[in-house]
Amino acid sequence: MIRYNCLELLAPLVTDQIVVTSLSGQKIEWAHLSKHEGNLLVGTMGTALGVGIGLAVALPHRKVIVLESDGSVLLSLFNLPTLANLNPDNLIVFVFDNASYSGTRISEPTATAGRTDLATMARGAGIEKAVTVRDLESFQKEMTAALSENGLRFVVCKIEESKDHRNILRTDMDPLENKYLFVRYLEKSEGKPIIRSRG
Amino acid sequence: MEQELAQRIVSGLHDAGIDVITYLPETRLSQMLPLLRDDGSFKLIAVSSEAEAVTIGAGAALGGKQVAVYMECTGLYVSCYSILSIAKRFGVPLLLLIAHLGSFADQRNNSVYAVSGAYVTPILDALEIQYRLVESGQNLETCIKDAGRHTQALKLPVALLFSGDFTR
Numbered sequence: 001m002i003r004y005n006c007l008e009l010l011a012p013l014v015t016d017q018i019v020v021t022s023l024s025g026q027k028i029e030w031a032h033l034s035k036h037e038g039n040l041l042v043g044t045m046g047t048a049l050g051v052g053i054g055l056a057v058a059l060p061h062r063k064v065i066v067l068e069s070d071g072s073v074l075l076s077l078f079n080l081p082t083l084a085n086l087n088p089d090n091l092i093v094f095v096f097d098n099a100s101y102s103g104t105r106i107s108e109p110t111a112t113a114g115r116t117d118l119a120t121m122a123r124g125a126g127i128e129k130a131v132t133v134r135d136l137e138s139f140q141k142e143m144t145a146a147l148s149e150n151g152l153r154f155v156v157c158k159i160e161e162s163k164d165h166r167n168i169l170r171t172d173m174d175p176l177e178n179k180y181l182f183v184r185y186l187e188k189s190e191g192k193p194i195i196r197s198r199g
Numbered sequence: 200m201e202q203e204l205a206q207r208i209v210s211g212l213h214d215a216g217i218d219v220i221t222y223l224p225e226t227r228l229s230q231m232l233p234l235l236r237d238d239g240s241f242k243l244i245a246v247s248s249e250a251e252a253v254t255i256g257a258g259a260a261l262g263g264k265q266v267a268v269y270m271e272c273t274g275l276y277v278s279c280y281s282i283l284s285i286a287k288r289f290g291v292p293l294l295l296l297i298a299h300l301g302s303f304a305d306q307r308n309n310s311v312y313a314v315s316g317a318y319v320t321p322i323l324d325a326l327e328i329q330y331r332l333v334e335s336g337q338n339l340e341t342c343i344k345d346a347g348r349h350t351q352a353l354k355l356p357v358a359l360l361f362s363g364d365f366t367r
Binding site for chain 1: 219221242244245248250251253254255256257259260262264280285288289291
């Protein structure tokens with residue numbers, strides 16, 4: 001299974017959901033596939049899941065989708081018990097696990113290339129619906145259920161390492177520009193101010 | 200910390216419009232936690248690392264909440280990466296409530312804390328995070344409200360460092 005094919009399936013289904021991405025290939029691919037105003041391209045390792053949890057808590061009536069990677073989740077494993085105990089029923093986490101630090105360009109293996117299983121760790125932390133999918137059909141089934149049902153989902157997607165994203169033109173969007181577009185979209189769709197000019 | 204000071208911190212956070220608090224408990228200011236819980240108007244998010252106290256807090260702030268992050272000063276070291284990569288890079292207002300263990304005015308200072316405390320203000324300076332030292336209850340509510348207004352106006356984290364009477 002290739003990550004880009006998964007994201008191609010997800011992109012047309014995103015309407016009013018919020019999407020938070022971590023870094024590297026999936027950020028590049030998602031920014032290429034989706035121009036959704038509700039995209040927050042976090043782009044740093046070990047931070048997207050935390051930001052997504054905060055958004056899910058702040059906006060419990062909105063579906064929040066977090067696109068994570070194995071290396072990034074491994075850097076922020078403390079998120080798992082926190083997420084389990086908060087148990088936001090509007091949060092979907094897809095962890096695209098290629099068992100390598102692709103961004104290094106020398107494909108150094110992550111712990112999931114060895115004995116570590118992220119879905120098992122998530123279940124051990126207390127996340128009930130933590131599963132692993134290994135093919136596109138299973139991904140589509142999990143994705144459809146996650147989008148249509150309430151309940152926290154943690155879906156580890158075992159993917160092949162793909163370097164195709166290196167051929168995609170990277171977004172030039174600055175984090176501050178992204179923040180303002182994202183927040184103004186939320187303000188418009190939620191009907192409330194978020195960033196004020198006054199303190 | 201005397202119960203009266205703990206209650207006044209809670210009142211100050213009310214006045215500042217704070218509605219979400221992420222936290223990892225510590226020894227000096229912890230008396231405020233039951234009060235915050237009993238108050239019922241704050242969403243309290245217990246975390247396992249100060250690094251996620253900042254990322255989760257930032258997410259909540261981007262979702263429209265006014266957020267305080269409560270931590271021991273050692274948590275500042277743990278959360279530096281999150282502060283830089285999320286709060287500073289995206290410009291997110293966060294009111295950092297930091298128990299300044301190991302500072303000159305820490306009334307329970309000892310060799311466990313002193314070294315950790317010594318680098319807190321240099322790190323805040325290096326991160327260009329504006330801060331205030333709070334060592335007594337004088338103007339406490341105003342101080343918290345000012346910091347809350349300032350973090351929103353600046354759209355960046357701002358810190359209050361509690362020591363002195365808050366560490367008794």
